[in-house]
Amino acid sequence: MNRYLPMRAALIFLIAAMMAGRGASAEKQRSGSGPLPIPPKPGRGFSISLGPQLYGTREQPLKDGDIFKFIDGGGVVYLQYGFQAVVHVVFTDKNKNDLTVDVFDMGSDAGARKAFADESICADGWRMISVGAEAKSYHFEPDYFLYFVKRRYLVYCHIGDDGMSAFLNEYANALFKEIL
Amino acid sequence: MNRPNRSEIIRGTVTLALLLTVAFSGVRAAVRTLSEAKSWVITVRSPKAVDNRGQADAAEIQAMLEQGLRALSGKATAGEAWMTLGLKPKDIVGVKINCNNWTINLSPQPELVAVLADSLSSVVPLNNIVFYDMHKADLEQAGFKRNATKNGVRFLAAETDARYDDREKLTEIATSLCTKLINFASLKTVYEPDADEPYEASLHFKNQIGSLTAEDAPKCHDDADFLAAILARPSIRQKTILNLCTGLRASYKRGVPWYWGGIILGVDPLATEYVALQVINEKRTLEKAKPLGLSPYLTIAETKYGLGSCLPEKIEWVRLER
Numbered sequence: 113m114n115r116y117l118p119m120r121a122a123l124i125f126l127i128a129a130m131m132a133g134r135g136a137s138a139e140k141q142r143s144g145s146g147p148l149p150i151p152p153k154p155g156r157g158f159s160i161s162l163g164p165q166l167y168g169t170r171e172q173p174l175k176d177g178d179i180f181k182f183i184d185g186g187g188v189v190y191l192q193y194g195f196q197a198v199v200h201v202v203f204t205d206k207n208k209n210d211l212t213v214d215v216f217d218m219g220s221d222a223g224a225r226k227a228f229a230d231e232s233i234c235a236d237g238w239r240m241i242s243v244g245a246e247a248k249s250y251h252f253e254p255d256y257f258l259y260f261v262k263r264r265y266l267v268y269c270h271i272g273d274d275g276m277s278a279f280l281n282e283y284a285n286a287l288f289k290e291i292l
Numbered sequence: 293m294n295r296p297n298r299s300e301i302i303r304g305t306v307t308l309a310l311l312l313t314v315a316f317s318g319v320r321a322a323v324r325t326l327s328e329a330k331s332w333v334i335t336v337r338s339p340k341a342v343d344n345r346g347q348a349d350a351a352e353i354q355a356m357l358e359q360g361l362r363a364l365s366g367k368a369t370a371g372e373a374w375m376t377l378g379l380k381p382k383d384i385v386g387v388k389i390n391c392n393n394w395t396i397n398l399s400p401q402p403e404l405v406a407v408l409a410d411s412l413s414s415v416v417p418l419n420n421i422v423f424y425d426m427h428k429a430d431l432e433q434a435g436f437k438r439n440a441t442k443n444g445v446r447f448l449a450a451e452t453d454a455r456y457d458d459r460e461k462l463t464e465i466a467t468s469l470c471t472k473l474i475n476f477a478s479l480k481t482v483y484e485p486d487a488d489e490p491y492e493a494s495l496h497f498k499n500q501i502g503s504l505t506a507e508d509a510p511k512c513h514d515d516a517d518f519l520a521a522i523l524a525r526p527s528i529r530q531k532t533i534l535n536l537c538t539g540l541r542a543s544y545k546r547g548v549p550w551y552w553g554g555i556i557l558g559v560d561p562l563a564t565e566y567v568a569l570q571v572i573n574e575k576r577t578l579e580k581a582k583p584l585g586l587s588p589y590l591t592i593a594e595t596k597y598g599l600g601s602c603l604p605e606k607i608e609w610v611r612l613e614r
Contacts, residue, residue, distance in 0.1 A: 162429060162433065170510065177506075178510075180513065181427075182394070183394045184482070184494075184498075184501070184513075185494075185498075186394070186482055186483045188483065188513060232546060235546060236545075236548075250547075252549050253344050253345050254345045255397070255549075257395060257396075268395065270395065272397070
């Protein structure tokens with residue numbers, strides 16, 4: 113056996129541990145209160161087709177960039193309310209239905225509530241429903257989507273086929289109760 | 293040589309008059325979009341183009357595009373119209389589309405993209421047609437699979453399929469690969485904190501943000517001059533032959549869509565943007581929302597960069613309803 117092999121293995125392990133540690137500290141530095149919650153699969157045959165993507169602020173971009181890369185100039189209003197980061201996931205089923213979930217970390221409970229109340233984010237024309245919390249739901253054929261708030265998170269859920277609106281409501285309810 | 297008799301003189305005069313009429317009307321038709329004092333903008337709407345669930349009718353959209361091109365150019369066919377606009381058989385034409393799907397899908401309908409490619413192919417080979425946007429993920433979410441092969445219409449992502457030109461700070465798809473460009477925007481209203489009403493339209497100027505480098509793109513959000521100057525960059529200014537806007541599905545508030553069921557075509561980017569803005573404002577008025585004003589970048593684009601005109605008296609808006 114090559115006598116340098118254990119040393120080489122130890123060196124590789126050390127470098128890998130240092131790199132992993134760097135990634136973890138970057139995430140810790142981002143949130144200040146734990147990592148962003150990653151939305152789970154909704155069931156019914158949906159699987160991840162995009163993401164999870166992570167976007168941060170211009171000063172502190174995350175893995176996939178900053179909020180402007182995610183939603184162009186519309187990101188400005190989120191920043192006004194303390195936006196820190198967003199996780200974006202798209203699930204797709206075998207019928208090519210897309211279900212999108214965005215969890216915005218608004219930095220504080222108050223920031224999330226203010227964002228929820230701002231028409232620039234949650235446009236008028238909503239119908240209030242309950243998904244554990246009050247949610248603003250929108251039906252623009254064939255789209256159905258909703259927003260709700262839990263603690264510092266503003267959550268957006270969308271499905272491209274409004275025939276599955278009840279399913280989206282159930283998923284949002286599960287997110288509210290069990291995930292965030 | 294025999295002198296012509298009276299009937300021959302009359303016949304000759306009538307023939308000459310007819311020839312002159314045809315010739316002058318042809319010339320007028322051919323140049324009206326390019327050199328008359330007024331910029332022509334055509335809107336074509338059809339209640340059959342898209343239903344209230346977003347299902348587009350490709351045959352109807354094809355008829356709309358052809359009608360729009362004929363009206364804009366004064367030519368009898370789409371192929372002749374493209375040639376009048378400056379397209380040549382050896383051109384590679386880049387079509388900048390806007391595939392931002394957040395929060396509702398306002399990306400160009402695949403049916404309209406296919407119809408446009410088919411129409412362009414009356415002049416150039418299919419592989420010389422390049423649809424592009426900044427991000428591959430956005431293209432795919434909008435239903436356009438990347439194709440960088442030598443077969444068929446190409447779909448490219450500026451961020452990953454090309455480098456950026458050092459001098460113009462634009463994707464080389466626009467500066468090097470393509471010899472002609474089409475600015476294909478979506479009729480969309482977005483949040484804009486600096487506007488009087490905190491909304492403005494995102495049309496042809498903002499569409500070309502996707503041709504910029506990732507470092508430059510955010511500068512457009514708080515610098516009207518920077519945004520205005522995008523269309524004045526040499527490659528975009530010199531190569532763009534058409535500004536096209538889809539309003540099959542549009543938004544009149546951020547995130548609030550409606551099915552306008554129309555397309556907008558013009559050579560002058562400012563005039564086309566102005567008309568698109570009026571289409572949004574007609575809907576906003578119906579919905580009792582304050583009309584959107586002219587954003588500062590439009591004034592700068594007109595007065596500083598001479599890109600066209602958004603003065604209503606300099607615009608000939610031709611409304612076609614099917």
